[in-house]
Amino acid sequence: MQERVDEKSVSPLYLRVRDHLAAQIAKGLLTPSTRLPSERILAEEHDTTRVTTRLALAQLEAEGRIYRSNRRGWFVSPPRLIYKPTHDYSFSENVTAQGRVPATETLDVTSTHTNSWLATRTGMAIGDPIVWLRRRRQIDGRPVLVENIYLNPKRLPGIETYNFDRSLWKLLREQYGVELRGKQIEMYPTALVDPQASAIGVTAGTAGLYVTRCSRDADGCFVEFDEEFWLHDALSIQVEVS
Amino acid sequence: MQERVDEKSVSPLYLRVRDHLAAQIAKGLLTPSTRLPSERILAEEHDTTRVTTRLALAQLEAEGRIYRSNRRGWFVSPPRLIYKPTHDYSFSENVTAQGRVPATETLDVTSTHTNSWLATRTGMAIGDPIVWLRRRRQIDGRPVLVENIYLNPKRLPGIETYNFDRSLWKLLREQYGVELRGKQIEMYPTALVDPQASAIGVTAGTAGLYVTRCSRDADGCFVEFDEEFWLHDALSIQVEVS
DNA sequence: AAGTGGTCTAGACCACCAC
DNA sequence: TGGTGGTCTAGACCACTTG
Incomplete structure (x- = not known):
């Protein structure tokens, strides 16, 4: 039985993962030249699955903050x-x-x-x-x-x-x-x-x-x-x- | 054991679902005033799951062909x-x-x-x-x-x-x-x-x-x-x- | 060969909306 | 109240890229 820590107002998990990654980009921990950790690693870090992690990544991609390169991984987007x-x-x-x-x-x-x-x-x-x-x-x-x-x-x-x-x-x-x-x-x-x-x-x-x-x-x-x-x-x- | 009907060159399933829906829109079977069938119905029609169906819907949404309204369903996009x-x-x-x-x-x-x-x-x-x-x-x-x-x-x-x-x-x-x-x-x-x-x-x-x-x-x-x-x-x- | 993302399954519960 | 989309799990195999 999983404990219910959530309050009614807590964001969905994938948005919290999104915000965590966005904060790392804003802090300069992730820069346009660096690759993000793999989806499996990110999923493990946030104690969730690849599907949810990919939802978070898709949000950042839609905002234009990150992009993917073939099957090589996710990267921080350079300036427009x-x-x-x-x-x-x-x-x-x-x-x-x-x-x-x-x-x-x-x-x-x-x-x-x-x-x-x-x-x-x-x-x-x-x-x-x-x-x-x-x-x-x-x-x-x-x-x-x-x-x-x-x-x-x-x-x-x-x-x-x-x-x-x-x-x-x-x-x-x-x-x-x-x-x-x-x-x-x-x-x-x-x-x-x-x-x-x-x-x-x-x-x-x-x-x-x-x-x-x-x-x-x-x-x-x-x-x-x-x-x-x-x-x-x-x-x-x-x-x-x- | 599921039979392997696929050839190497067959598109991914979600793109075939996308193309099927796009063809229905092009034919006028679905118009800007009508709602698409629910995700569960579409999944059943194409003998797949909701996750894959939602991938297909997300493609059409990204192209600007359909949109969603709150939790009411998917609709064909009107002209720009x-x-x-x-x-x-x-x-x-x-x-x-x-x-x-x-x-x-x-x-x-x-x-x-x-x-x-x-x-x-x-x-x-x-x-x-x-x-x-x-x-x-x-x-x-x-x-x-x-x-x-x-x-x-x-x-x-x-x-x-x-x-x-x-x-x-x-x-x-x-x-x-x-x-x-x-x-x-x-x-x-x-x-x-x-x-x-x-x-x-x-x-x-x-x-x-x-x-x-x-x-x-x-x-x-x-x-x-x-x-x-x-x-x-x-x-x-x-x-x-x- | 190992690791990456790409695709896919078969479920589940929740929040919200229309009836 | 029943149906809708929204969120999420815990896996699987495949195609491709890189070392």
């Missing part, structure tokens, strides 16, 4: 990257300016044709040629987003022959003289599911932020449509309006 | 509200224009003083008087956000005496002649935790979107600082830049 999607910006420069180390991998480049989904978002006609670029981007070695970029080859002839592991923004400006104008941005929180989740290396259902951005040049000609799938704890969006 | 935080806008008008029914409840109004957290965000001095307003807003009867609004009584004398169950934007314009300028907006996905989660009536850890907005008048004088806690599936953000 400040991201200003209304700016012409270079991911690499932005990451570097915030004291972090960026990396970009081109997954594939495909010359294809505009479908109806893309047509309604870009103003291109169905069947128009389009160049589809998939990239993965990392901060400090952690993949934080995958993106689909759709480029207008009529405005950017020969674009598919370039190397995309560097700043696309610089490429457009320096090689094509493009000054981006008239951006339409849409974003909402959602879970990362299959092709994107496995591309980033997280389990399906991990919280994410979906961002799309449609950019035109100074003449209003469609240049690129960008679809980004971010880990939800990796960024903080800033927008300024004057 | 399109929200343009850079606009001077009325929540009520915006919701109404999208064919939905808005509601606003003022939770409390307090005259207090600027603390350090608020001072760094607004440019007010620590100790300056401030009016703190808490509101809850609903769409079609579902609470979708709670907000803390901090108003500058130097720019808005007597503001604390008004009724806040209507459009604050109209009040500022009509009673004080304020034209909002120079907004700074910041937002990131995170979980809703305690005071806000219970104010909205969801369990702690529910996915949310945190939005702050600092607004000044045409003279650059601080007018209001708004801190919004949204349910993550309730909105889609749109920003346009020219």
